[in-house]
Amino acid sequence: MRLNGVHVEETFAELFPMKYCRMLVTAATERLATTSAREATGFGTSIIMAPGEAGIERTMSGDETLDGRPGAVIQVWHRDDESLQNALLGRIGQCVLTAPTTSLFDAGGDPGFRLGEQVAFFGDGHQRNEEMYGRDVWLVPRMDGDFVVEDSVSIEEGVAGGNFFVLGRTQGSALQGAEAAIDAIGGVEGVVTSFPGGICSSGSKPGSEQYGFMLATTNEFYAPSIRDEVDTALPDDVGAVYEIVMNGVTLEALKGATAAGIRAATTVEGVVGIDAGNYGGNIGPYEIHLREVL
Amino acid sequence: MRLNGVHVEETFAELFPMKYCRMLVTAATERLATTSAREATGFGTSIIMAPGEAGIERTMSGDETLDGRPGAVIQVWHRDDESLQNALLGRIGQCVLTAPTTSLFDAGGDPGFRLGEQVAFFGDGHQRNEEMYGRDVWLVPRMDGDFVVEDSVSIEEGVAGGNFFVLGRTQGSALQGAEAAIDAIGGVEGVVTSFPGGICSSGSKPGSEQYGFMLATTNEFYAPSIRDEVDTALPDDVGAVYEIVMNGVTLEALKGATAAGIRAATTVEGVVGIDAGNYGGNIGPYEIHLREVL
Amino acid sequence: MRLNGVHVEETFAELFPMKYCRMLVTAATERLATTSAREATGFGTSIIMAPGEAGIERTMSGDETLDGRPGAVIQVWHRDDESLQNALLGRIGQCVLTAPTTSLFDAGGDPGFRLGEQVAFFGDGHQRNEEMYGRDVWLVPRMDGDFVVEDSVSIEEGVAGGNFFVLGRTQGSALQGAEAAIDAIGGVEGVVTSFPGGICSSGSKPGSEQYGFMLATTNEFYAPSIRDEVDTALPDDVGAVYEIVMNGVTLEALKGATAAGIRAATTVEGVVGIDAGNYGGNIGPYEIHLREVL
């Protein structure tokens, strides 16, 4: 199959369930909301060695938020409830409570984890529990006024591991294609991309051939610098590859993001192929077949 | 003492030694270097509950870097060697190795921790050890070519806890003063500010009056929303306060940053006072007296 | 009337018809589209002495654009057809044709001015006329491939002069309120704000008391530094004022933007009043009464 003249491989991405929490950070201005959201979702690329996976889903204007202020919807993901709760306590307590003019609200559907109550202990007895905007919130005194934080947030099951590869004739073309894909995915509700700028340069395989202690190592079949030493999967005209990795609240959202991202990548001159990563269907219960969603 | 008409309190910041690692991330463009550096230093506000403290010190043009490419100097801090080494393995392995076109070099003076060797295990036996730019580096195959990472990085002792408070008639003025301070500190060699956008809204005291399990809680004497309930330290004309928190490679660097930051904050209309936080000299061995450095 | 505790003056903005052209700039990535759009709409604050008024209305993802690439919708305004056509030839020929990977399409409803044909003379006989995406376009050879530009664009009549004032206790608060307003207006279809960052610090009156050659001079009644020398309109608790100035494709769009902007500004601490500018209804045929639209 060719899309805008670009070959799309007959393959699929393999996905698996993971726990996430979706929250809304609001602030006096969009810039302030984004500054806090970016800190709160930093160092959040992959649970292999990062404290959760995290990303900014999108910004919101005041018309859409509870308190009429601009905001950013963020997602934090982890392998189980306990790991996620720990990540949330650190990320919200250290990066949202601490940021100028911010408030924090649940943006999921089932607020069951009392994150806000715990963060509010920072108030040292001066915090107050109130109902605001129809939500149960805490007002925590800090140096610029009160931090408003919802008492509970939702921990839910979503889908992780969405991915596709952008193959380019050169590094510059593959990267431009990946950036176009990220621009497109930015418009898809419910999806985050957790790698730096949304783009992963270090596609990996699970485990290792050489080192038993490594959870993941380079996917050598897509590494151009050793293409002559391995049974490479790279076509001759491909100089570099970038991987887009996505988590989403539903499989449907990830299908939409996969399609939008691939379509965008193929509009870029010098992009010559689209591929995806899977483990033969052995690890994850979900599959997104590239050609089906396009 | 008044500076640009603004009252500077007769007080001092209290500082203490902490371990840090200073590194250079280079990439094809400054934007790509910064994207990786920001992810690698995210969720790095305070070691109270974040995996280390981290920040971008400054960007570098290709004229200044080892490989002739633009870059960003980053610092990661932690309480002891082991905690710092763990933070580094996660932050560099997950946020620099994974970012498009990046390389990583030591930017300290005593490379003793073999961070690069460990990150290079990602190469699964395909990594090569070479000398480049006079450094001992690893070339790790990834999807966009080789990741170049220096074998060892320096873990050194610096100074943490630098701080001052910007007191404003309103929230907007205090924040604008704090932003001016951060702009000025950005030009000081060797110093990072780890909070979101460099600015902390949640000034704290160690421990808690109410909750034994809390390592730090709100500094209620500077919280405007409860000024009538506590023995407030806020002058009548102060509506909000922001704290600038800094770590630096030397005490001298922090003195320079303190002076530059305060000077800048006092140029902003509506800023009415400068103060600082200390614990009576009981915790940290170093002191920066505001009036002395100005 | 009070909104979020902020006084909204019983007054109206006075508006008048003006000619505009609305276009879509697309590029390989959103960042590249925005870079071109920002240059093309620069030096475009007020027709008093700038070559037209211009702004970016919003960005578009590839799902919404003709060519599947991300883009930015821009508007250029001027007093009459001829002035506008001259401004367009310069702005598009010098700032979009010249920018990496861009294309330009009409985003109005009545393409009658052959801007694209004229810009395409740059091809020096090598330009080709084709139909693409259902549009009549020119392909103009340049160093990075072909520049695609629609043959004709629409010159239409819209409404200029939308405005309101944000009054703050301090400069910082007034500015934060104005920024919140701009964030909100960014989400309103059909509206642009042409001043730097959308915010005007130099509110003016038509003509001059002193200098016959000046088309507009300071609105001294809102100037805080001379409040004691004139019959000031500033309440005692107001330290600074910023004006939001807007043009829109319809009066309805501007009413929506006025309401959204004011609502957002009043959520900011330290904002104490909202006002607007008019000339007693003598100049413009349209009025937006602040309290009516809220």
Add this chain to the structure above:
Amino acid sequence: MRLNGVHVEETFAELFPMKYCRMLVTAATERLATTSAREATGFGTSIIMAPGEAGIERTMSGDETLDGRPGAVIQVWHRDDESLQNALLGRIGQCVLTAPTTSLFDAGGDPGFRLGEQVAFFGDGHQRNEEMYGRDVWLVPRMDGDFVVEDSVSIEEGVAGGNFFVLGRTQGSALQGAEAAIDAIGGVEGVVTSFPGGICSSGSKPGSEQYGFMLATTNEFYAPSIRDEVDTALPDDVGAVYEIVMNGVTLEALKGATAAGIRAATTVEGVVGIDAGNYGGNIGPYEIHLREVL
């Protein structure tokens, strides 16, 4: 000659004298200074059809500026004194006077054009003339306080037309190389690049073969889409070209920028050649030979 493996053509850029004015915009924060500076230098790519050529040279921290506030150094260029003076009146009066918290100072060596006095007429008789920071300035009342503007600015003769071409295997690579060049040139004192993001996609020749009314048309010998129709200058492996165009206060500054930019571009994978544009030495009195400056 090869640099980092990239062929550098044996050729030269041809340059000519042009008039410029160099100014410093300061503001409460660097972000505000840059917002004004960007608007004031927008629509300023080429004097062929733009109202002057303009760019931001660099930002300055408060340590370097007259008023202790952060700032941006801007340059505006035009063909003669009168054209430049007109451009300055519009750009400063419409884009700096109108921007929040800004001040404007001369940053040249020979203040002879009374720009500030003329802009200050906006004060309608309320402007005051004072000496501040050792400069003769006007204080012009506006809504957020006084606009401080130096009475006179310097109009001097500099050098325009500095240029080199970045040839890439693909569009993405050529663009990444051009971006790396712009990053490097950003560090060179006295030089501005006026095209969108500093990069020109529409390299041109003077005049036209077909249209007598065109001052400049496409340089068809570097246009990849018509390489088979003309006597192309493009090597077989080149897919796209971008041109870096620079103005500088001295020829020496431009030589430094040319060297820094080319060196940076050649570090990018997929960049395969460097070239430059000249008219056989018939137009400009200055030449920069690429191989000599490297």
